[in-house]
Amino acid sequence: MSNMLEVADLGHTYGDYEAIGGLTFTVRAGELVCVVGPSGCGKSTLLRTISGLIAPSRGDVSLKGSHLAVVFQDYQRSLFPWLTVQGNVEFPLRSLPRAERRARAAEALEWVGLSAAAKKRPWQLSGGMQQRVAIARALAFRPALLLMDEPFASVDAQTRFELEDLLLRVRREHDTTVLVVTHDIDESVYLGDRILVLSKSPAKLVADLEVPLPAERDQVTTRTDEAFVALRSRVARLLNVGGKPAVDVEKWAAAERESLSETVSS
Amino acid sequence: MNKFFQRWTVFAGLIVVWQVFGMLAEDPFFPPPSDIVTAAWEWWVLEPENVTEHILPSISRLLSGWAIASVIGVALGLLLGRSDRAMEYAGPLLVFLRSIPPPALVPVFLLLFKGGTSMQLATIVFGVIWPVLLNTVDGARSVDVTKVDTSAVFQIPRYQWVLGVVLPAASPKIFAGLRVSLSLSLVLMVISELVGTDNGIGSQLMQAQREFDYTRMWAGIVLLGVLGYGLNTVLLAVERRALAWQPRSRDEQHA
Numbered sequence: 001m002s003n004m005l006e007v008a009d010l011g012h013t014y015g016d017y018e019a020i021g022g023l024t025f026t027v028r029a030g031e032l033v034c035v036v037g038p039s040g041c042g043k044s045t046l047l048r049t050i051s052g053l054i055a056p057s058r059g060d061v062s063l064k065g066s067h068l069a070v071v072f073q074d075y076q077r078s079l080f081p082w083l084t085v086q087g088n089v090e091f092p093l094r095s096l097p098r099a100e101r102r103a104r105a106a107e108a109l110e111w112v113g114l115s116a117a118a119k120k121r122p123w124q125l126s127g128g129m130q131q132r133v134a135i136a137r138a139l140a141f142r143p144a145l146l147l148m149d150e151p152f153a154s155v156d157a158q159t160r161f162e163l164e165d166l167l168l169r170v171r172r173e174h175d176t177t178v179l180v181v182t183h184d185i186d187e188s189v190y191l192g193d194r195i196l197v198l199s200k201s202p203a204k205l206v207a208d209l210e211v212p213l214p215a216e217r218d219q220v221t222t223r224t225d226e227a228f229v230a231l232r233s234r235v236a237r238l239l240n241v242g243g244k245p246a247v248d249v250e251k252w253a254a255a256e257r258e259s260l261s262e263t264v265s266s
Numbered sequence: 267m268n269k270f271f272q273r274w275t276v277f278a279g280l281i282v283v284w285q286v287f288g289m290l291a292e293d294p295f296f297p298p299p300s301d302i303v304t305a306a307w308e309w310w311v312l313e314p315e316n317v318t319e320h321i322l323p324s325i326s327r328l329l330s331g332w333a334i335a336s337v338i339g340v341a342l343g344l345l346l347g348r349s350d351r352a353m354e355y356a357g358p359l360l361v362f363l364r365s366i367p368p369p370a371l372v373p374v375f376l377l378l379f380k381g382g383t384s385m386q387l388a389t390i391v392f393g394v395i396w397p398v399l400l401n402t403v404d405g406a407r408s409v410d411v412t413k414v415d416t417s418a419v420f421q422i423p424r425y426q427w428v429l430g431v432v433l434p435a436a437s438p439k440i441f442a443g444l445r446v447s448l449s450l451s452l453v454l455m456v457i458s459e460l461v462g463t464d465n466g467i468g469s470q471l472m473q474a475q476r477e478f479d480y481t482r483m484w485a486g487i488v489l490l491g492v493l494g495y496g497l498n499t500v501l502l503a504v505e506r507r508a509l510a511w512q513p514r515s516r517d518e519q520h521a
Binding site for chain 1: 423
C-alpha cells in the first residue's frame, strides 16, 4: 500500500510557545487514522499545518495528490448560509463544467443520504444533517486525504453514533483515506484502523497503535468487544502518562506492560 | 387592513390638523394641504414639461450619483476590508474625508465643473460614498475564520473568494450602508441643485421661494418626501429579496 500522507519531523512554534515538537508518521491509501491527544496538545496546529493553512516552523508534509478536504467541527460556520445545500456541495467544484458539478454534488448528497434536502438552506437542517452536508462537500471534492477536525464534537450522542457509522460506511464504499483529529478516546478506537496518540504540547508521538477490530463495526457489539475495551484503556493510560515529564517514563512503561498483560489475559 | 390603519392614522390625522389650522390661519407661509395638492396638480400634471425638465433630471441625478458611489464604495470597501495593511494606510484619510460636510465642497465642485450635471453628480457621489464604503469594509472584515479556512482548503479561485464568499458575507452590512446613502443622496441632490443650475426640483424650490409662491414651494417639499419614501420602499423590497437567505426567526432554525 502506498502512502497518501507523509509527515516528517513536523514542528511548529508560535513565538516562544512550542505547539508541536517533531512528529513523524504516515497515512496509507485507504486507511482511516485517528489522532488522539489531550486538550490543548496542538491537535489544531497539526491539522492546520497538514491542511496547508499555516506553514510549519520545521519539517515536511507531503501529500500524494493535489488536494485535500477538511471537515471542520463548526459546521454552522463552515457552511455558507447564502447557498443551498447543493450550492454548498458544489462550492469547491467551481472550475468544473456545470453539468459535471451538478452530477458530483447529487452523487455526494446521495452518499450521505441527503438527496431530498438539496434545495434547502443549511440552517434549515438539524446539526447532524449540516455536518453530513459538510462531509458530502468534502467527498464531492474527491480529495487525496479527508481531514476531519473533531467532526462530531458538536452534535448530540445519538447523532454522533449515526455520523460515525456514516463515515465508516462512506469511506469503505469509496475507498477514502481519512485522518480524524479527536480528543475522544472511544471515538478514535471505534473509527480508526490505526491510532496515533499524542502527548501534551509540545506534541510528540507517544504511540502508533493498530486497531485489532474487524472492518465491519457496530455501535453496540463493537463497543463491548474485549479488544475495543482493552485498546480504549490502553489509549487512556497513554494519554494520562505520555504528557508528563520524562521522569515518568518508567511509570509509563509500567502502564504499558500492565495494559499489554490486560490484553493478553482478557 | 388593521395594520394599514394603524400605520397611517397618525399621518392622516396630522394632515387633517394641518388642513384645519391652515384654513383658519390663512397664513401665506403655511398653506393648507388642499392648496398644496392643487398647486402640485397645476404644476406637474397640467404642465407635464415640468416633469421632464425638472423631476426626471433630478431623479436621474440622484440615482446615478448613488449608483456610482455604491459601485465604487463596494469595490473599494471589499479591497480595503480584506487587507489590513491597506486599511492601515487609508484609514486616517478615510476618516478625514468622511468628516468633511459634503455641502462645503459645493463651491469647490462649482469651480471645478462649472456647474451642471457633473458638479451635481460629484457632490452626490462624494457625500454618499462613505456609508457604503465604511459598511462594506466592516462587512468584509467580518467573514468568520472558519469560512476563510474552508475557502483556503478548497483552493477556490480568487474571483469566487471575492464574489462568492466576501461579498455575500458582507451583504447585510452593505445593504445597511446603501439605505443610509440613498436617503443622503436625496439631501445632496437638493443641495447641489440650489446653486448654479436652473433645472431640477431643488432649483424649482428656490425659484418658487424667490417668487413668493409658497404653495408651490411646499408642493416641492412634499414631492421630495414622497420621493424619499418611495425610493426607500423599493430598496427595502430589493434587500428583502437579496438577503432572503438569512436565517430569519429562531423557530425556523434547528439548533
